Amino acid sequence: MRILVTGGCGFIGSALVRRLVGDGHRVLNLDCLTYAGLPENVAAVAASPHYSFVRADICDTSAVSATLSDFAPDAVMHLAAESHVDRSIDGPAAFIRTNVGGTGSMLEAALAHWRTLPEDARAGFRFLHVSTDEVYGSLGEDGFFTEGDAYRPNSPYAASKAGSDHLVRAFGETYGLPVLITNCGNNYGPYQFPEKLIPVMIMNALAGKPLPVYGDGANVRDWIHVDDHVTALIRVLEAGRPGETYLVGARGERRNLDLVKTICSEMDRVEGARFAPHEKLITFVADRPGHDHRYAIDPTKVENELGWKPAIPFADGIAQTIRWYLDNRDWIDAVHDRRRLGEGGG
Ligand SMILES: NC(=O)c1ccc[n+]([C@@H]2O[C@H](COP(=O)([O-])OP(=O)(O)OC[C@H]3O[C@@H](n4cnc5c(N)ncnc54)[C@H](O)[C@@H]3O)[C@@H](O)[C@H]2O)c1
Numbered sequence: 430m431r432i433l434v435t436g437g438c439g440f441i442g443s444a445l446v447r448r449l450v451g452d453g454h455r456v457l458n459l460d461c462l463t464y465a466g467l468p469e470n471v472a473a474v475a476a477s478p479h480y481s482f483v484r485a486d487i488c489d490t491s492a493v494s495a496t497l498s499d500f501a502p503d504a505v506m507h508l509a510a511e512s513h514v515d516r517s518i519d520g521p522a523a524f525i526r527t528n529v530g531g532t533g534s535m536l537e538a539a540l541a542h543w544r545t546l547p548e549d550a551r552a553g554f555r556f557l558h559v560s561t562d563e564v565y566g567s568l569g570e571d572g573f574f575t576e577g578d579a580y581r582p583n584s585p586y587a588a589s590k591a592g593s594d595h596l597v598r599a600f601g602e603t604y605g606l607p608v609l610i611t612n613c614g615n616n617y618g619p620y621q622f623p624e625k626l627i628p629v630m631i632m633n634a635l636a637g638k639p640l641p642v643y644g645d646g647a648n649v650r651d652w653i654h655v656d657d658h659v660t661a662l663i664r665v666l667e668a669g670r671p672g673e674t675y676l677v678g679a680r681g682e683r684r685n686l687d688l689v690k691t692i693c694s695e696m697d698r699v700e701g702a703r704f705a706p707h708e709k710l711i712t713f714v715a716d717r718p719g720h721d722h723r724y725a726i727d728p729t730k731v732e733n734e735l736g737w738k739p740a741i742p743f744a745d746g747i748a749q750t751i752r753w754y755l756d757n758r759d760w761i762d763a764v765h766d767r768r769r770l771g772e773g774g775g
Contacts, residue, residue: 430454430455430502430503430504431454431455431457431500431501431502431503431504432449432454432455432456432457432502432503432504432505432506432666433456433457433459433496433497433500433502433504433505433506434446434449434456434457434458434459434505434506434508435458435459435460435487435505435506435507435508435509435535436460436466436507436508436509436510437456437458437459437460437471437482437508438458438460438462438466438467438468438470438471439460439465439466439467439470439508439509439512439622440465440470440512440616440618440620440621440622440625440655441508441559441616441655441658441659442458442460442508442509443467443470443471443620444618444619444620444655444656444658444659445506445508445659445662445663446458446471446474446480447471447473447474448656448659448660448663449663450474450477450479450480451474452663453479454479455479456474456479456480456481457481457482457483457496457500457502458471458480458481458482458483459482459483459485459487459493459496459509460482460483460484460485460509461484461485461486461487461509462484463511464622465512465513465622467620467622467763467764467767468482469760469763470620481500483496486531487507487509487527487531487532487534487535488526488527488530488531488534489534490534490537490538493534493535493538494538494541494542497538497539497541497542498542498545501542503550503553503554503555504554504555504556504557504666505535505539505555505556505557506557506559506662506666507532507535507556507557507558507559508559509527509531509535510527510528510531510589510590510593511523511524511527511528511586511589512586513586513622513624513625514563514584514586514587514717515624515717516586517584517585517586517589518584518585518717518718518719521585521589524585524586524589525585525589525592527589528586528589528590528592528593529589529592529593529596532558532592532593532596532597533593533596535556536556536596536597536600536606539556539600539606540600540604540606543556543606543607552607554607555607555608555609555666555669555671556597556600556606556607556608556609557608557609557610557611557662557665557666557669558593558594558597558608558609558610558611559611559613559662560590560593560594560610560611560612560613561586561587561590561612561613561614562574562612562613562614562651562676562678562724562726563582563583563584563586563587563590563721563724564580564582564587564590564591564594564612565578565579565580565581565582565612565724566580566581566582566583566587566721567581567583567721567722567723567724568722568723568724568725569722569723570723572725573725573726573727574612574676574724574725574726574727575676575727575729575730576673576674576675576676576730580594580595583719583721584719584721587721594610594612594674597610598610598672598674601671601672602672607671607672608671608672609665609666609669609670609671609672609673609674609675610673610674610675611661611662611665611674611675611676611677611731612674612675612676612677612726613653613658613661613676613677613678613726614650614651614652614653614677614678614679614681614724614725614726615650615651615652615653615724616652616653616654616655616658617652617653617654617655617746617747617750618654618655618656618746618749618750618753619655619749619750619753619754619757620655620760621655621750622764623761623764623765626685626688627688627692627747627750628754629641630688630689630692631692631696631750631751631754631755632754632761633710634692634693634696634700634704634707634710635696635700635754635755637703637704637710638710639710639711639712640689640693640707640710640711640712641712641713641714642685642686642689642711642712642713642714643685643713643714643715643716643717643720644713644715644716644717644720645686645713646684646685646686646687646689646711646713647684647685647686647722648684648685648720648721648722648723649682649683649684649685649722649723649724649725650682650683650685650688650724651678651679651680651681651682651724651725651726652679652681652682652683652688652743653677653678653679653681653739654679654739654741654743654746654750656740656741657679657739657740657741658677660737660740661675661677661731661737662677664731664735664736664737665677665731665735665737668734668735669735670734675730675731675734675735676726676727676728676730676731677726677728677731677737678725678726678727678728679728679739679741679743680726680728680739681739681743682723682725683743686711689711690708690711691747692707692747692751693706693707693708693710693711694707694708695747695748695751696751699748699751699752699755700755
């Protein structure tokens with residue numbers, strides 16, 4: 430297939446791009462390279478004749494339209510977004526602009542392109558929007574998010590993603606654009622930008638710095654390895670029913686404090702005595718405002734309808750992720766250097 434991926438230099442987008450190119454698809458990666466967009470993340474496929482890159486902002490409808498008509502994709506997989514909850518609390522405007530406005534712009538351009546296609550190509554075209562379980566708000570101690578739940582976003586990030594989900598759904602209902610939506614839990618794995626929870630903990634543990642845990646650490650997140658998420662996205666693209674939403678999760682619920690303790694014991698094992706036991710570095714810090722208590726996904730629909738199942742047990746995935754950060758100090762240095770130089774804004 431010819432697939433236009435937006436946000437392909439980010440954490441999940443780059444894992445998707447690497448997989449799609451490896452599987453023999455033609456991929457065009459459209460990314461404006463914010464602070465979170467790193468060309469290094471796609472270095473492994475950059476020289477492939479199946480890969481191309483356009484630096485453009487998804488809010489720039491004419492640039493997106495031109496890219497769509499030049500590349501003529503069979504599908505758009507839309508991942509470009511502002512994605513960090515803490516940044517959305519400090520500055521919601523960029524989230525509203527990119528996540529709501531940018532998704533609107535992508536949809537307008539995709540609709541215009543789709544309308545130019547012959548009938549059989551129109552029927553086969555897909556616009557897959559990659560979203561988050563955070564649109565559903567917070568759970569108590571019991572229960573799971575399912576596809577029919579009402580949206581109750583609590584952070585500006587979650588609200589902006591909720592807005593983008595509604596726009597995607599509306600373009601499906603109003604214009605018949607063949608859209609798909611996936612809502613996934615917290616991803617972890619290699620190449621995650623080092624301001625998110627797991628890379629922060631690994632890198633601080635490595636340096637013997639405090640491991641900051643919000644509140645009492647009792648908040649629960651539902652973790653999935655990025656490669657399992659990528660497999661689910663491809664499965665939904667291939668076999669999902671247009672107009673449908675699929676919740677993607679690996680039944681990977683963990684309290685933040687337990688997750689950090691797991692990282693500490695793995696660091697004790699692989700890094701040895703220098704800062705061991707790493708658990709003594711854990712430091713409780715003031716809670717995030719409006720911090721959702723618990724997320725947990727019921728993935729029955731994507732499992733039963735599309736036959737997707739996660740393949741990476743958490744213990745293996747986290748050990749492999751820690752190993753990756755230990756083995757890829759060049760990548761970490763490149764990220765830090767660029768941030769110090771102020772390249773890419775953010
Ligand atoms: N990380 C998670 O745990 C998670 C979970 C569920 C859903 N999601 C969703 O998956 C998608 C990807 O998440 P991620 O963690 O890889 O994000 P990320 O922050 O690592 O990457 C985002 C990418 O989008 C690009 N981008 C941002 N604004 C842009 C714009 N205006 N125009 C063009 N490109 C732009 C950035 O340069 C970057 O390459 C997002 O839509 C996010 O909401 C993430």
